[in-house]
Amino acid sequence: MRYKAIIVDDEPPICDEIEYLLKREADVAVIGKFTNSPEALAYISQSACDLVFLDIKMPGLSGLELAQKLVYMRRPPLLVFITAFPEHALAAFETPAVGYITKPITESKLAGILHKIRSISIRSSVPDKPAINKICALKNGKIIPLDKQEIVFTYVREKDVFIRTKTGEYTAALTMQELEKALYEPNFLRVHRQYLVNLDKVQEIIPWFHGSFLLQMDDFNSEKVPVSRSKTKEIKAIMGLK
Numbered sequence: 001m002r003y004k005a006i007i008v009d010d011e012p013p014i015c016d017e018i019e020y021l022l023k024r025e026a027d028v029a030v031i032g033k034f035t036n037s038p039e040a041l042a043y044i045s046q047s048a049c050d051l052v053f054l055d056i057k058m059p060g061l062s063g064l065e066l067a068q069k070l071v072y073m074r075r076p077p078l079l080v081f082i083t084a085f086p087e088h089a090l091a092a093f094e095t096p097a098v099g100y101i102t103k104p105i106t107e108s109k110l111a112g113i114l115h116k117i118r119s120i121s122i123r124s125s126v127p128d129k130p131a132i133n134k135i136c137a138l139k140n141g142k143i144i145p146l147d148k149q150e151i152v153f154t155y156v157r158e159k160d161v162f163i164r165t166k167t168g169e170y171t172a173a174l175t176m177q178e179l180e181k182a183l184y185e186p187n188f189l190r191v192h193r194q195y196l197v198n199l200d201k202v203q204e205i206i207p208w209f210h211g212s213f214l215l216q217m218d219d220f221n222s223e224k225v226p227v228s229r230s231k232t233k234e235i236k237a238i239m240g241l242k
Contacts, residue, residue, distance in 0.1 A: 001027065001050075002027050002028070002029060003027060003028045003029070003050040003051045003117070004029055004031045004048065004049045004050050004051070005022060005028050005029065005030050005031065005049065005050070005051040005052070005053065006030075006031065006032045006033075006034070006040060006043070006044060006049050006051070006052045006053070006077070007019060007030060007032070007033045007034070007052075007053045008033075008034045008035075008037060008040040008052060008053065008054045008055060008058070008063065008066070009035065009053075009054075009055040009058075009082060010035050010036065010055060010058050010059055011035075011055075012033075012035060014055070014082070014103070014105065015033040015034075015035070016033075017105055018030075018053055018082075018105055018110070019033060021105065021107055021110050022110070024107075025114060027118075028051070028114070031047070031049060032047070032049070036058070036059070036060065036061075036233075036237070037058050037060060037061035037062070037063065037065070037066040038060070038061055038233050038234040038236075038237040038238070039237045040052075040054075040066065041061070041066055041069060041070075041234070041237075042234075042237050042238040044070065044073075044077065045073075045185075045186040046186045048075075049077050050077055050078060051077055051078045051080065051117065052070070052077045052078070052079050052080070053080050053082055053101075054066065054067065054079055054080065054081055054082060055081075055082045055083070056081050056082065056083045056085075056100075057083065057084070057085070060233060061233075061234070063081060063082075067079055067081075067097065072180075072181050072184035073184060074184075078098050078117055079097040079098060080097065080098055080099060080100065080101060080113055080117075081097050081099070081100035081101070082100070082101050082102075082103065082105070083100060083101075083102055083103065084102070084103040098113065098116060098117055099113050099116060101113055133147060133148055134146065134147065134148070135148060135151065135163070135172075135174070135179070135182060135183070136173050137163050137170035137171060137172055137173060138170060138171040138172075138173055139168070139169075139170045139171065143173070144170060146163065146165065146170065148182075148183060148185065149187075149198070149200070150165045150166070151163055151164070151165060151183070151188075151198055152164045152165055152166060152197070152198055152201040152217050152218055152219040153195055153196060153197040153198060153201070153217050153219065153223070153225055154172060154176065154179050154183075154195070154196045155194050155195050155196075155225075156176050156193075156194045156195075157194075161174065161175060161176050161179065163179075164217070164219040164220070164221075164223065165219065165220075166218060166219060166220060167220055168220065169220075176194075176196065179196060180196055183196065187199045187200045189231070189234070189235075189238070190231070191215065191225065191226075191227045191228065191231050191235065192225070192226050192227060192228045192231065193228065195225045195226070197215060197217065197225055199238065199239070201217055201218040201219070202215045202216070202217060202218070202239075203216045203217065203218050203222065204216040205235075205239065205241070206224065208226065208227070210229055211229070211232060212226070212227050212228070212229050212232050213226075213227045213232065213235060214226055214227070215227060
């Protein structure tokens, strides 16, 4: 097997050093290096990779937070945490990480973790679960199966969860947290505590106060959905905004 690897560290020299060492490995190809987590998340969501070397202590979205987001991918990559502080590595084991490497990164440390990775056969021996492309919703007492890509956005109102499409509105049969897991695909993003949107259905990005945005959606009502301040950087990275 040839592993496609991503390196995520806010220090470019660390990224370069890991890439240099990995180039000596015949079965590892570095396909991306990132100095911030939102850009890495956007790339990983859209490009298949097998292995992520991830710094635990990152500004904004931390390495641990990024790891938790990757958990819900249909085929999550193997994770190797990088840290300058061994005590931080304990938190890594609360995620599905293969292991961790402490800085400074050396050839022997990488060799050890790569040996462990090569010994893992679960990904090749366990067949993939079939993709579920339908989300069931309720309307007028009927259960309506919706294609995932029909969904423009979902939202919470007074503890009820609703689904908007181009043609109508439905009551969700799932909680927002369950919908977020079911819709963990590259084009869906929780942009606000109350809103989960299909980024392919954004008609317009409207600057809003405090540097945030409103997303005008392509539903039947052209609804404007707020982006929370904590999600602004991620939206900028995904949508290619400076």
